[in-house]
Amino acid sequence: MARITAGVGCSHVPAIGVAMDTGNTKDAYWEPCFDGFEKSREWMKKANPDVVFLVYNDHCTAFDASCIPTFALGCAAEFHPADEGWGPRPVPVVKNHQKMSSHIAQSLILDEFDITIMNEMEVDHGLTVPLSVMFGEHGVDDEWPALVIPLCVNVVQYPPPTGNRCFNLGKAIRRAIESYEEDLNVVIFGTGGMSHQLQYKRAGLINQDFDTDFLNRLTTDPVGLSKMPHVEYLREAGSEGVEMVMWHIMRGALDDEVTEVHRHYHVPASNTAVGHIILENKKS
């Protein structure tokens, strides 16, 4: 039986990808940011998942304004890194566990989640930056150490799905994964955030208190946290901070009780607060 053993929360700031792709991770600006990922990469090697279920959002790359799915599940054999305007990132093609992803698609729909199935999709920094953060440097001709099932969430056009809906989707993803017969170790990523606003006169908003409270409550009060209304993210964490709803999907897929094994928080990466957490289900 497949099972989810751990969850990773992780910002997916494009500049982090750029820093890695241009070899600048040791300069004064980036070093404190990347230092906090050392332990994550060690942890990831030990965790050694067969599959990463990766929750992220597309940033008007694979989806233009003509078609905006709330939840789009990637069911293609592979996903190519997209050209976001300055050429595709020099990272490996992302390979799916295609049979498992169709099983999950089917299970989620029968479980009354109205997902969109994607049999062809490019992936942007929202997906590839967390892979780079957690797996370290991998060139185009290399392979990612795990298969990846991408779930793409609309957080660009208001309203994104509610935190509560995301949390419950996490539970449904867990049911889907646990009903898959193959013996697989799955780690789920929730990405995006932390506080940031990229646009207009309030750009640059960072709310460390909010972010810290959010990271704390992921362990201590996940259900309560998932009830936060959208306007609170927008006001407190910036217009793009609402990406954090995606972390509830990750959290919903874990046990009620989890152990926080790593946390890293750093300001700034470009316009953004970088937040990162690793949560493990207690061994049974």
Place this chain on the structure above:
Amino acid sequence: MARITAGVGCSHVPAIGVAMDTGNTKDAYWEPCFDGFEKSREWMKKANPDVVFLVYNDHCTAFDASCIPTFALGCAAEFHPADEGWGPRPVPVVKNHQKMSSHIAQSLILDEFDITIMNEMEVDHGLTVPLSVMFGEHGVDDEWPALVIPLCVNVVQYPPPTGNRCFNLGKAIRRAIESYEEDLNVVIFGTGGMSHQLQYKRAGLINQDFDTDFLNRLTTDPVGLSKMPHVEYLREAGSEGVEMVMWHIMRGALDDEVTEVHRHYHVPASNTAVGHIILENKKS
């Protein structure tokens, strides 16, 4: 305040469109089928809706196999009849109530339905045939007598949404419409069905008992009816008969108590049983 006053259930057999477009509705094959629509067209004139909320499915026309949304809501200004392989149907362009459709999109997502927003979409016979059936002949340069908000449901790739999910979506659509400030009369269509199987060795299956029971229970036992598992549609009403799940969306948007004001049932139209019903909310 906008309100839903009535619901229409209606097959959307492509051959019905072809018969109208080629002027064959009075021949021996088609006359008994079209006779049953006379009263519907009179009723429609009297009902005189401002907006038709039209639930249908795309038949691999607007959506190919690369992107399969469970529920896709049309939010574009207009929708052009698609070329399904023999040229577009010679019927008017379908015009949306765009402000209302974005209001509904927003309301449904906050109500935890994971819809896909379509800002560009062509529409196939699944949408235009019911309009032709209910509004009669209208040429390309004409206008449809009402604005149309299309909701496109996946019933091609198994599994479609459950009947229960569809019924509850109907309720959410009603809440969305009733929270829209403009004073509008809305009629909701559920389309597709009745029993039919288009493929392989069991093609031609027709189950009049099943269809009759389904039409009866729409009035007398809509909640119970919506719990029917998919396999029962597939087995009893044919592989394409599962389209009938879309009628639950229409039914869910109406009052618990409705009055059946018209029914028509005819076999065959091409490979299909034609079923049609008009249900009115009791006047308050």
Place this chain on the structure above:
Amino acid sequence: MGTRKDYDDIPGTYVFDADASREGYHLNQFCISMRLQKNRDEFNSDEAAYLDKFPMTAEQRQAVLDRDWNGMLALGGNIYYTSKLAANDGINFQQLAGIMTGMGQEKYRKMMLDGGRSPEGNRYQSEWDEKGES
């Protein structure tokens, strides 16, 4: 995963589920391309060359070339897709059903006029096995 499916015992029916959809993806994408006149023209002038654009399996490709309509369904095709290839060939849904059922157009059309195929004896594979239908 070889999971048993609750619709597997319906006779004479392919359910187009995620497994079929995965298997039939390129076949179905070819079929839907027949929706547009310029693609039909290109296909009709050189079928083999046009099919080279779609990385389907050799069996799927042969089923297309042979117009093996049931074969396409068995290989992950779906009727709404394959019907677009049929339309290109001037075959409508009812004629296609005549071919797929093996009844031929006239007999099939008459069955439909007489009320269609009854559900009696057509619900379970076991009923077909008893009748000796395959």
Place this chain on the structure above:
Amino acid sequence: MGTRKDYDDIPGTYVFDADASREGYHLNQFCISMRLQKNRDEFNSDEAAYLDKFPMTAEQRQAVLDRDWNGMLALGGNIYYTSKLAANDGINFQQLAGIMTGMGQEKYRKMMLDGGRSPEGNRYQSEWDEKGES
């Protein structure tokens, strides 16, 4: 419908909701087309001719030609779209923020290094009104 929105009183912020998305559709579709090199080449060689392909309003078109980044947002643009036009111009997200905030690149960058813009005094429009910010 002029419905009041619970996020309307957040200062210095456009929420890209369904109303904005409807208004900005063609503007955003133009911006996303800048994702591809061949479109960038075409746009850069004749901006006006390229913009003719997108039925946006005269105001939206002028905002694009003027690189009025805040104007584009006010007319239904979204930052993830407009940033693709900025990328074409060699402007990254942080530089763009320097422009949109009116702070300029250096001052903005320093604010971020110092921990970013505080939420204090930046939650409600009334707080900005008191400070005389617009």
